[in-house]
Every structure is written in C-alpha cells, then in structure tokens.
Amino acid sequence: MLEELSIQNYALIDRLVINFSRGFNVLSGETGAGKSILVGALSLLHGARADTGSIRSGAEEALVSGVFSVAANREAIEWLREHAIDPEEDSVIIRRTVKRAGRGSTYIQNVPVTRADLEEFAALIFDMHGQHEHQSLLGGEQHRVLLDRYAGLEERVAALGAQFSEISALKKRYERMLASERERLREMDILEFAVREIEGAALRSGEEEELEQEKRILSQHEKLFGALDEIHEQLAENRGGAVGKLRAARHSMDSVVQIDDSLAPQAKRLDDLFFELEDVVETVRDYQSRVSFSTDRLEACEDRLALIRRLEKKYGSTIEEVLSYLDEARRQLAGLETWEEDKAQLEQQISAGERDLLAAAREISSARKAAAAELGKRIEAIINTLGMAKARFTVAVEPRESASGKASCGPSGLDVVSFRIAANLGEPLKELKDIASGGEISRVMLAIKTVLAENDHIQALVFDEIDAGIGGEVALAVGTHLHSLARHKQVLCITHLASIAVRADNHIKVEKSPKDDRTVTRVAEIAGDQRVEEIARMLAGDRTGKTSRSHAEELLARYGGG
Numbered sequence: 012m013l014e015e016l017s018i019q020n021y022a023l024i025d026r027l028v029i030n031f032s033r034g035f036n037v038l039s040g041e042t043g044a045g046k047s048i049l050v051g052a053l054s055l056l057h058g059a060r061a062d063t064g065s066i067r068s069g070a071e072e073a074l075v076s077g078v079f080s081v082a083a084n085r086e087a088i089e090w091l092r093e094h095a096i097d098p099e100e101d102s103v104i105i106r107r108t109v110k111r112a113g114r115g116s117t118y119i120q121n122v123p124v125t126r127a128d129l130e131e132f133a134a135l136i137f138d139m140h141g142q143h144e145h146q147s148l149l150g151g152e153q154h155r156v157l158l159d160r161y162a163g164l165e166e167r168v169a170a171l172g173a174q175f176s177e178i179s180a181l182k183k184r185y186e187r188m189l190a191s192e193r194e195r196l197r198e199m200d201i202l203e204f205a206v207r208e209i210e211g212a213a214l215r216s217g218e219e220e221e222l223e224q225e226k227r228i229l230s231q232h233e234k235l236f237g238a239l240d241e242i243h244e245q246l247a248e249n250r251g252g253a254v255g256k257l258r259a260a261r262h263s264m265d266s267v268v269q270i271d272d273s274l275a276p277q278a279k280r281l282d283d284l285f286f287e288l289e290d291v292v293e294t295v296r297d298y299q300s301r302v303s304f305s306t307d308r309l310e311a312c313e314d315r316l317a318l319i320r321r322l323e324k325k326y327g328s329t330i331e332e333v334l335s336y337l338d339e340a341r342r343q344l345a346g347l348e349t350w351e352e353d354k355a356q357l358e359q360q361i362s363a364g365e366r367d368l369l370a371a372a373r374e375i376s377s378a379r380k381a382a383a384a385e386l387g388k389r390i391e392a393i394i395n396t397l398g399m400a401k402a403r404f405t406v407a408v409e410p411r412e413s414a415s416g417k418a419s420c421g422p423s424g425l426d427v428v429s430f431r432i433a434a435n436l437g438e439p440l441k442e443l444k445d446i447a448s449g450g451e452i453s454r455v456m457l458a459i460k461t462v463l464a465e466n467d468h469i470q471a472l473v474f475d476e477i478d479a480g481i482g483g484e485v486a487l488a489v490g491t492h493l494h495s496l497a498r499h500k501q502v503l504c505i506t507h508l509a510s511i512a513v514r515a516d517n518h519i520k521v522e523k524s525p526k527d528d529r530t531v532t533r534v535a536e537i538a539g540d541q542r543v544e545e546i547a548r549m550l551a552g553d554r555t556g557k558t559s560r561s562h563a564e565e566l567l568a569r570y571g572g573g
Contacts, residue, residue: 058130398485
C-alpha cells in the first residue's frame with residue numbers, strides 16, 4: 012500500500028507531500044492542474060525511464076520518493092530478503108533522483124538498486140493502469156500472460172519456457188554438429204598426424220639439455236683431450252706432478268710433528284689435501300678412459316636436436332610443452348572419435364526432451380482452457396454491470412501454428428490466447444483490437460484488472476483516466492465498481508467525473524497556484540464543504556451555484572457522503 016508520496020522539483024511541483032489512506036483514494040482537479048504530473052512521478056517509482064525534461068525549471072535535479080507498506084506481501088518481503096534490504100516497521104522507502112547533469116540514482120531504503128531491480132520490485136507492490144495500457148491490452152501475447160496469471164500457471168509456464176530454451180539449445184548444438192562434420196574430419200587428420208609425429212619421436216623430459224651437453228663435448232673433443240693430458244701431467248705422481256710432491260711434503264711434515272706436535276692440525280690438513288688431490292687424479296683418469304669421440308655420434312646428436320626443435324616450433328617451446336600438446340591432442344581426438352556416439356546421445360536427449368515438453372505443454376493447455384472458461388464468465392459478469400448489460404466476453408484458447416500451418420509448441424506452450432467481446436446484442440465476437448470505443452476498452456480493462464486483483468498479491472492499484480469516454484449511468488457503475496474493488500485493495504484513481512469522485516474514501520484535490528512569480532502544483536485532502544464545491548465543479552464547472560451544489564450534496568449523500 013502507498014502511504015506517502017513526496018515530490019520535489021518535478022515539472023510544476025516545487026515541493027509536495029501527499030498522504031494516502033486505505034480504500035478508495037480519488038485525485039481530481041481542473042485540466043492542467045497537475046494530475047498527470049502525479050502519475051508521472053508515480054511511474055518513476057514504478058521503474059519508468061527518467062526524463063530530464065521533467066526537472067523543474069531552475070533546478071538541477073528532481074526527487075520523488077514513496078513510502079510503501081509491505082505487510083503481508085510475502086513476495087515483496089522475500090524479494091527484499093534476497094537483496095539484503097530490511098523493511099522498517101513493515102514499510103520501505105523508494106527514492107529516485109533525476110539529475111540534469113547526468114545519471115540519477117535509485118534507492119530502496121538506503122540501498123542503491125538498478126532501474127531494472129526497481130521495476131521488478133515495484134511490480135510486486137503496486138500496479139498502474141492508464142491509457143497507455145489500453146494499447147498493451149489489445150496484444151494477444153498479453154492475453155496469454157493475463158490468463159496464465161489468473162490460472163496460477165506463471166511458474167509452470169516459466170519452467171516450460173526454460174525447458175523449451177534447453178531443447179532449442181540442444182537442437183542448435185545438433186545442427187552445429189552436422190554442419191561441422193567436414194571440419195571434424197579435417198581436425199581429426201591434423202590431430203592424428205600430430206600424435207603420430209610426437210609419439211614417433213619418443214621424447215623424454217630433460218633430453219634436450221643432455222644432448223646439448225654431449226654435443227658440446229663431441230664438437231670440442233681435441234681441446235678436451237689436450238686439457239685432460241695437461242691436467243694428468245701436472246698432477247700425476249709418476250711424472251713429478253703435484254701428487255708426488257704432496258707425498259714428499261707429508262713425509263717431511265711427519266718428521267716435524269714428531270719434534271713439535273703443535274703442527275699436528277696442519278699435518279692433518281696436508282693429508283686431506285693429498286687424498287683429495289689423489290681422488291681428483293683418479294676421477295680425471297677414469298673420465299679420460301671413458302670419453303671417446305665419434306663423428307657418427309656427433310651427427311646423431313645434431314639430428315636429434317634438430318628433430319626436437321622442429322617439434323618445439325610446431326607444438327611448444329620446450330619438450331614438456333610438446334608432451335603436454337600430445338596429451339591434449341589425444342584428448343581432443345578421443346572426443347572427436349566419439350562424435351557418432353555423441354550425436355546419437357544428443358538425438359535421444361532431444362527426443363526425450365520434446366516428449367516431456369509436449370506432455371507439460373498439454374497439461375498447461377488443459378489448465379488454460381478450464382481457467383479461460385471461468386475467467387471469461389467472471390469478466391463478462393463485471394462488464395455487464397458497467398453499462399454493457401448485453402455484452403458477451405470470452406477467452407479463446409486456440410492451437411498455436413507454425414509458419415507452415417501445423418500445430419506447434421512455443422516457449423509458452425501450445426496455445427494462442429485472445430480476449431474477444433461482442434459489445435452489443437446480436438454482434439459477433441471480435442478481438443479487443445477491433446473495438447473502436449475507448450470507453451468500452453476502459454471498462455473491459457477495469458473488469459480484467461478487477462478479476463486479476465482478487466487473485467494476486469498486489470495491494471495497491473493506480474487508475475489514470477479509467478473514465479475516458481464514459482459518463483452518466485456507466486460512470487456511476489464504474490464508480491460503484493472501483494469503490495467495491497477498494498474494499499480489499501488500495502485504489503488510487505485520477506478522474507474528472509463527479510460520479511466516480513463521490514465514491515472516494517479519501518478525496519484529494521489537485522490545483523495550480525502562483526508562488527514567487529511561478530506556477531506551482533498543490534494538493535490538499537478535502538472534506539465537508541470543500542468537497543461539495545469540488546464535486547459541484549466537476550458536475551457543472553460551477554463551484555458555488557445553487558443547482559450544482561445541490562446536485563453535489565445529493566450525490567455525496569447517496570454514494571458515500573461528504
């Protein structure tokens with residue numbers, strides 16, 4: 012329920028606060044007073060796109076906020092919980108700013124939200140109906156949406172739509188599989204060649220470094236052997252080398268230690284040097300005996316390195332990367348080789364999915380048809396009370412056809428739904444789009460919204476110009492109906508008809524007045540004599556005339572009293 016609407020610097024409004032009550036709230040005023048401005052402000056809170064042209068001249072931004080009660084609205088409370096927004100005493104504040112210099116801002120409580128979020132949340136707490144919606148009411152798809160809402164099928168239809176999307180995705184995947192058969196064979200040839208080439212090379216991790224080392228040795232064998240001979244000559248004991256000299260030094264050090272044992276540590280160090288050097292000599296001699304030079308082996312190393320580098324150029328910068336490519340190629344090849352199996356499995360998935368989809372669509376279609384008969388009767392009964400006593404109304408549910416004329420299932424099922432009406436006795440049923448009278452459309456919309464309002468969670472309904480094209484007894488009937496609807500919903504109605512305004516539980520007058528050489532819109536809740544004057548103005552344009560006042564008092568006394 013809308014409890015309070017606050018507007019600043021919006022169109023003709025400089026600053027305005029309107030309090031609304033439960034039941035039937037009516038806003039009236041002369042043409043141009045600003046009633047449509049209030050609708051525009053409310054539409055901002057409903058998620059409509061902002062227009063900087065609505066900012067009051069001389070101001071840099073406009074602000075619209077509303078206090079809404081969400082008590083007992085489970086869907087709204089759940090939405091707030093999912094978005095981590097806490098209501099305060101079962102109420103929330105929706106606030107929007109429109110900035111002349113750039114993008115505005117949107118808040119629920121003090122939490123910034125997107126306009127899409129606001130639109131989603133606002134749809135849970137209040138509904139707006141105006142002349143623009145008359146056009147949407149003529150669309151066939153909208154008829155299907157309204158029937159599904161009435162029948163409680165929205166979740167099932169949404170699930171059906173998701174199922175339809177899944178099957179459509181599977182079909183597209185299947186089509187891609189068929190279209191890519193030639194590409195698949197070409198890819199298999201490439202991968203098979205790569206696998207054969209890499210497997211044939213029998214690469215080993217670390218092999219490239221080992222070959223590089225061996226190549227360096229083989230390519231510099233003369234220099235290597237010469238250096239080894241020089242080392243052996245300088246160190247070997249039998250040639251007066253370092254080992255023999257160290258052995259002689261050890262004997263001399265032994266004699267010294269026998270005289271002065273303080274040099275025993277140095278003797279130990281000399282022994283260690285001797286044994287270490289002796290080990291070096293043995294190792295060099297062993298290496299020299301093992302190393303050999305072969306032209307064939309050098310060529311083999313160079314050929315092997317060339318092979319490795321060719322593979323690295325094609326498949327990776329190191330042997331490890333080439334081997335990783337091999338693993339991936341094997342995996343992809345295995346996937347491509349199971350193409351026929353995947354194709355058959357996909358065909359089975361599509362077939363099973365279509366069977367399930369069709370079964371669910373048939374169940375929904377049956378439920379639609381049952382609900383359509385009931386909905387048509389209920390709407391017709393209300394229309395008959397709105398000055399169209401002989402009108403007939405039906406909700407037609409017919410098979411959905413493909414472009415070829417065959418019955419088909421779409422995202423919403425097997426059906427095409429259309430609202431049809433015969434406004435007068437003896438006329439055939441026609442689709443709503445063929446109704447010429449705006450007044451008739453208004454009454455049909457009111458009847459539809461009334462029936463749906465009794466079945467949904469929305470607590471507040473806003474009607475703008477619901478009285479377009481009607482008057483007299485029909486207007487009285489519409490007023491009676493709106494007043495009845497307001498017994499279990501909060502109704503806000505902007506009207507220019509006295510016969511509707513007299514039914515109000517809360518009558519708010521909208522008027523323009525000068526302020527500081529500017530025109531501003533003002534509102535005030537009216538009762539008593541002020542309300543009599545306003546009803547008189549709405550009846551005859553004469554606030555103080557004896558006849559118009561008498562008629563206004565009579566209407567107020569009969570239909571809800573001032």
